[in-house]
Amino acid sequence: MAIDLTGVSETLLIPLYAQWRENRRGRPVLRDAKVDDIVDRLKPPFEKFIPSLTDRPILILRKRIIDQMVAGHLRRHRGRAVVVNMGCGLCTRFDRLDDGSVTWIDVDLAMVAPIWALAFEGHEPRRRFVTGSVAAPDFIDSIEVPAGAVPLFLMEGVSMYLSDEKMQALTARIAARFPGATFIFDAMARWLARGWAFYPSIVVTGSRFTWGLDRPKSCTAWGRGFRVLRDVPLARQLDLLAGPLGWFARFNPLLNAAYRVVMLRLGKPATSAAGRSPPPP
Numbered sequence: 367m368a369i370d371l372t373g374v375s376e377t378l379l380i381p382l383y384a385q386w387r388e389n390r391r392g393r394p395v396l397r398d399a400k401v402d403d404i405v406d407r408l409k410p411p412f413e414k415f416i417p418s419l420t421d422r423p424i425l426i427l428r429k430r431i432i433d434q435m436v437a438g439h440l441r442r443h444r445g446r447a448v449v450v451n452m453g454c455g456l457c458t459r460f461d462r463l464d465d466g467s468v469t470w471i472d473v474d475l476a477m478v479a480p481i482w483a484l485a486f487e488g489h490e491p492r493r494r495f496v497t498g499s500v501a502a503p504d505f506i507d508s509i510e511v512p513a514g515a516v517p518l519f520l521m522e523g524v525s526m527y528l529s530d531e532k533m534q535a536l537t538a539r540i541a542a543r544f545p546g547a548t549f550i551f552d553a554m555a556r557w558l559a560r561g562w563a564f565y566p567s568i569v570v571t572g573s574r575f576t577w578g579l580d581r582p583k584s585c586t587a588w589g590r591g592f593r594v595l596r597d598v599p600l601a602r603q604l605d606l607l608a609g610p611l612g613w614f615a616r617f618n619p620l621l622n623a624a625y626r627v628v629m630l631r632l633g634k635p636a637t638s639a640a641g642r643s644p645p646p647p
C-alpha cells in the first residue's frame with residue numbers, strides 16, 4: 367500500500383522505524399512484534415529517514431517510560447481504565463499492554479485513518495480509532511468514556527509540534543470535561559527544540575519543532591489544581607542503552623533536563639453521584 371502522508375503526520379514513520387530497528391538488535395531494550403507485522407503490511411519508505419545519534423535513546427526510552435506509567439494505571443484501575451492516546455500515529459502500545467479490560471481510544475489526524483485500517487485490521491473491539499486534531503476546540507467532545515471510567519490521556523511525540531497556547535488549551539479542555547484525569551506527555555527542552563534543523567528525519571518530512579519545556583512545574587499554572595505527579599528524565603534510563611557510561615548521565619544536569627516524560631494530574635476529580643471521588647491515578 368502506498369503511504370500517503372505529509373508534514374507532521376509523516377513523522378509517525380520515525381518511531382515505527384526506530385522500533386523496527388530496535389527489534390533487530392541482539393538485545394533490544396524493548397521488543398515489539400506488532401511493529402514487524404505493520405512493516406510487513408505497509409512496507410513504509412524507511413529509506414527516506416536517516417537516523418540521528420539521538421533518535422534511538424529518545425524514541426525507545428520515552429516509549430519504555432510511558433509504557434511503565436500506563437501499565438501502572440491499568441494495574442491500579444483494572445476494569446475501569448480508559449486510555450486516550452492522542453496523536454497515536456501507528457502506536458502499538460495497546461498491543462503491548464492490553465490487560466483484557468482497558469478501553470483504548472487512539473486519536474490522530476484524518477490523513478492517518480486509511481493506514482490504520484491496514485495496520486490494525488481485525489483489531490480488538492475495546493480499541494477505537496477517532497480522527498481529529500487535538501488542537502481543535504471541539505476535539506474533546508468526540509471522546510466518549512463509560513460512566514465510572516478512570517481516564518488517562520497520553521500524548522507521545524506530539525508536544526514538540528504544538529505551542530504553549532495549544533498545550534494549555536488542550537489540558538484545560540481535558541480538565542473541564544474529565545476533571546482529575548491524568549495526562550502523560552513527553553517534552554524536550556527548549557534549547558533542543560530550537561535545534562530541529564539538526565534532525566534529518568524531521569527535516570525530510572517538512573515539519574519542525576515549535577515547543578519545548580524547561581520547567582515541568584510551570585505546567586501547574588495551566589489550570590486550577592494541576593499537579594506534577596511524575597517527572598522522569600530520559601537520562602535516568604540511559605544506562606539501558608549505554609551501559610555503565612549511561613549512569614553518568616544521571617548526574618549531568620544538562621542531559622537530565624534535555625528530554626523528559628511528565629505525568630500531570632488535571633485538577634481534582636469531580637465527586638461522583640454516589641458521593642465518592644474516583645480513586646487517584
Ligand SMILES: C[S@@+](CC[C@H](N)C(=O)[O-])C[C@H]1O[C@@H](n2cnc3c(N)ncnc32)[C@H](O)[C@@H]1O
Nearest residue numbers: 375377378381453454455474475499500522523
Ligand atoms: C512523531 S508522530 C508520534 C506517533 C506516536 N505517538 C508514536 O509515538 O509512535 C506524531 C503524530 O502526531 C500526530 N499529530 C500531530 N499534530 C496533531 C494534532 N494536532 N492532532 C492529532 N494528531 C496530531 C501526527 O499525525 C503523527 O501521527
